[in-house]
Amino acid sequence: MKNLPRWLIDTVYTVLGILFCGFALKSFMIPNKFFDGGVTGMALLIHELYHLNIAYVIVLANVPFIIMGMYQVNRVFAFRTVAAILGLGLCLLYVPYEPITSDKLLVSIFGGVFMGIGVGLAIRGGCALDGIEVLALYTGKRISFTISEIILGINIVIFLIAAIEVTLPTALYSILTYYTASRTINFVIEGLEEYTGVTIISSESEEVKRRLVMELGRGITVYKGERGFLKESFDVSHPVDIVYTVVTRLEVRRLRNLVHDIDSKAFVFTSTIKEAAGGVLKRRARH
Known part of the structure; x- marks a missing residue:
């Protein structure tokens, strides 16, 4: 159509x-x-x-x-x-x-x-x-x-x-x-392909970025942040790349498995996106 x-x-x-x-x-x-x-x-x-x-x-x-x-x-x-x-x-x-x-x-x-x-x-x-x-x-x-x-x-x-x-x-x-x-x-x-935003914070961010792009074919955005600030060592922190990408909800499980294979301690959280278009999304905008 x-x-x-x-x-x-x-x-x-x-x-x-x-x-x-x-x-x-x-x-x-x-x-x-x-x-x-x-x-x-x-x-x-x-x-x-x-x-x-x-x-x-x-x-x-x-x-x-x-x-x-x-x-x-x-x-x-x-x-x-x-x-x-x-x-x-x-x-x-x-x-x-x-x-x-x-x-x-x-x-x-x-x-x-x-x-x-x-x-x-x-x-x-x-x-x-x-x-x-x-x-x-x-x-x-x-x-x-x-x-x-x-x-x-x-x-x-x-x-x-x-x-x-x-x-x-x-x-x-x-x-x-x-x-x-x-x-x-x-x-x-x-539709079945309702979009989901995924944020990943991992010490293995370079490998996460590479596999998201090369294996899943997804576009990514990288935020510069700091990780650490634990209760027992609050003053200790170090730079980290925060990786954000958008996938369909059918791909969320595959993405989670991919990240877990790279870093089992990675912090991953998702959020529902009602509408998305442009960039390298795999399908056209909805009407």
Whole structure:
């Protein structure tokens, strides 16, 4: 797909995301009165309580957040999101999805999986099918909570209302749906090759650097530091090269084994990287 125009790839991602979200809603969640988090959860709750058409409710519920997105992100994002939300509304109106199952466990898991795939693909296409993160971004600039805490608080309110107005078991199953969708979104966006930053402090840093580059084919960055400062000899220290590199999580075990073979006492720690591009990374940047 790398030879295709960027706008075409984004469009394909967005259309697929719309179709997957429509499938999750009409084939799993709506027939079984299940809910999700975020704006979609609000729309499903309104649909269930007042029996309004879900297509119209989802579109109208997202309008305020699309307007926020115009100012909090950018106009291109807002326009793409408008098109995606309208596309989802049309999908819910006209695509003849059929209910798949009434088994609550299957609905909670696979409804969440397909919803997560849809939202994740839309994000890769440069838009959003749920405006909750825009709201959290807007609110987070005005109060001292993080975006994650704001989203969690909003979703707690949604599921509490669902427990009171519908049934507690349905609300609990819906929490499982939301969790499954969240994990699937992360998987779709990050993929199997989610990047991991690795920092290595070793007395054998020269050999570590050589084998990381020559055997693993990774780019490295070297920081100049000092090691020592032990309790029994606090005043004793000496220079050391601190080696930093970025690998996929599938390569972390191999890297650890390589470093252990060189220096079994080496200090190695990792950190998750949400997005990385450029340098000598082995694959192109995500959309």
